[in-house]
Amino acid sequence: MDGVRIAAPGDFGRTCLDALLAAVEGIARPVVGLPTGNTPVALYEALDAAVRNGRADVSSWRPFAIDEYGGPRSHPCSNRAFFARYWDAIPGAQPVEQFDPEASDTTADCRRMDESVVRAGGLEVALLGIGMNGHLAFNEPGSAPTSQTRRVDLHQSSIVSGAHCWGEASPHWGVTLGLDRLLAARTVIVMANGEAKAAIVAAALRGPLTPDCPASFARDAARPVWVLDEAAASLLGG
Numbered sequence: 001m002d003g004v005r006i007a008a009p010g011d012f013g014r015t016c017l018d019a020l021l022a023a024v025e026g027i028a029r030p031v032v033g034l035p036t037g038n039t040p041v042a043l044y045e046a047l048d049a050a051v052r053n054g055r056a057d058v059s060s061w062r063p064f065a066i067d068e069y070g071g072p073r074s075h076p077c078s079n080r081a082f083f084a085r086y087w088d089a090i091p092g093a094q095p096v097e098q099f100d101p102e103a104s105d106t107t108a109d110c111r112r113m114d115e116s117v118v119r120a121g122g123l124e125v126a127l128l129g130i131g132m133n134g135h136l137a138f139n140e141p142g143s144a145p146t147s148q149t150r151r152v153d154l155h156q157s158s159i160v161s162g163a164h165c166w167g168e169a170s171p172h173w174g175v176t177l178g179l180d181r182l183l184a185a186r187t188v189i190v191m192a193n194g195e196a197k198a199a200i201v202a203a204a205l206r207g208p209l210t211p212d213c214p215a216s217f218a219r220d221a222a223r224p225v226w227v228l229d230e231a232a233a234s235l236l237g238g
């Protein structure tokens, strides 16, 4: 299957890492859009190990957050806290450029992030997880491929997912790079693991291209790469 890589058991993080390093190979100062969530943890750990053993060097990478929760910046479940834990720990990693959910003017803050990505030359790589409802970053169902960087109301399933960490304080809104910026990346890497993601992965890869499943639009990116474990790929068929 073109563009789909199935990780061997226990090898999800390394397979994601191989896809990422291949995508930035030969690029002097790659601009990378970084995800949070459970899915990319194994990737960040593999990247950290690769930097420490000299296989990778992220010191020239320019990292951007792809989204953020509409909650306090200092909350331990914010994406900011996630990056502090998993990205900033990598030797040589540059600070992640991030949304400010406490900005007095959220629209202006989204414009700042969007313009910064454009000024950097656009994303070389959009690294993405996939939500249970097919969202990419916080581009929830209903998002067109032309949707822009903006504040969004989160769908119930995203609020419920967020509650696993945030509890009752799970934010009802978020900010996200638009699908227009994410899908324009030279390489779009969508990662998914676990049986719970099998149905939405099958919808994204086998179903219609539709705003009902924003991840389906990743198929139309210039160079889409899907990294799946066997459980997430289990409903794809042959």
Ligand code: GLP
Residues within 6 Å of the ligand: 035, 036, 037, 038, 039, 040, 066, 067, 128, 129, 130, 131, 132, 136, 137, 138, 158, 161
């Ligand atoms: C979150 C984020 C997405 C992430 C997705 C999947 O809410 N906004 O960027 O990719 O949901 O999360 P997880 O990897 O924990 O399943």
